[in-house]
Amino acid sequence: MKSNLLKALMLACSLIWTASAMAAKPVGITPGMMDATVMHGGKQVKIMRDQNNKAVVNPAFAKTSRPCPPFCIQPIMLAPGVETLGEAEIIDYLVRMSKGDKSILVVDSRTPDWVQKGTIPGAVNIPWTALNPAKGADPISIGEIMEDQFGAKSLEGLWDYSDAKTLVMFCNGMWCGQSPNNIKNLLKFGYPAHKIKWYRGGMQNWSNLGLSVAKPAS
Numbered sequence: 001m002k003s004n005l006l007k008a009l010m011l012a013c014s015l016i017w018t019a020s021a022m023a024a025k026p027v028g029i030t031p032g033m034m035d036a037t038v039m040h041g042g043k044q045v046k047i048m049r050d051q052n053n054k055a056v057v058n059p060a061f062a063k064t065s066r067p068c069p070p071f072c073i074q075p076i077m078l079a080p081g082v083e084t085l086g087e088a089e090i091i092d093y094l095v096r097m098s099k100g101d102k103s104i105l106v107v108d109s110r111t112p113d114w115v116q117k118g119t120i121p122g123a124v125n126i127p128w129t130a131l132n133p134a135k136g137a138d139p140i141s142i143g144e145i146m147e148d149q150f151g152a153k154s155l156e157g158l159w160d161y162s163d164a165k166t167l168v169m170f171c172n173g174m175w176c177g178q179s180p181n182n183i184k185n186l187l188k189f190g191y192p193a194h195k196i197k198w199y200r201g202g203m204q205n206w207s208n209l210g211l212s213v214a215k216p217a218s
Contacts, residue, residue: 024053027210029091036091038122039098041217045121047091050210058207060117061173071175074200078180081193085168087209090199093168094122105149106168108216109179110203114172118213120206124149125216128171128178131185146189161192168197173204 035048129135171178
């Protein structure tokens with residue numbers, strides 16, 4: 001008798017869970033976009049939002065009061081000429097890049113320990129320290145990044161940015177200084193401001209919207 005009652009209760013719970021799952025409403029990116037396919041580490045990866053209507057904020061980004069300095073609130077406009085982007089614009093750049101547009105590079109400016117926890121699919125990691133002379137980055141290694149990854153050309157001590165890529169940079173969010181450091185150093189090197197874009201919301205907003213993350217591309 002007890003066994004039959006237990007089975008009935010388990011069946012009822014299963015039916016309730018199934019009905020609840022079926023009642024879940026789809027979570028799109030925009031009204032006309034459910035997902036977006038991008039290339040990450042040589043493979044196709046689908047960016048979409050968490051379809052669980054009861055999903056909550058990632059604990060890694062739940063902290064509200066990180067000490068400032070260094071975790072100070074960043075301005076909306078980081079520097080004159082540098083455009084600040086939202087999630088829809090980031091996804092558009094990722095899709096264009098994945099379709100073969102070699103004039104774009106989406107850059108995760110965080111240190112590798114943060115990137116290992118998950119990054120935006122399609123992004124490459126260039127830590128802020130790699131472009132910062134104050135953190136030990138030498139002129140040769142900086143020059144290699146500028147030429148090999150950013151498409152700039154060195155001409156007798158000067159930089160030619162005519163074919164340089166549009167860089168879309170981000171880090172952990174509106175309290176993170178890592179992508180702002182990369183951007184400010186690039187501007188000091190003469191990188192054109194109109195070829196630098198900044199995703200201020202970073203991983204904080206990306207995760208809070210339930211968007212897909214990926215392990216860093218090798």
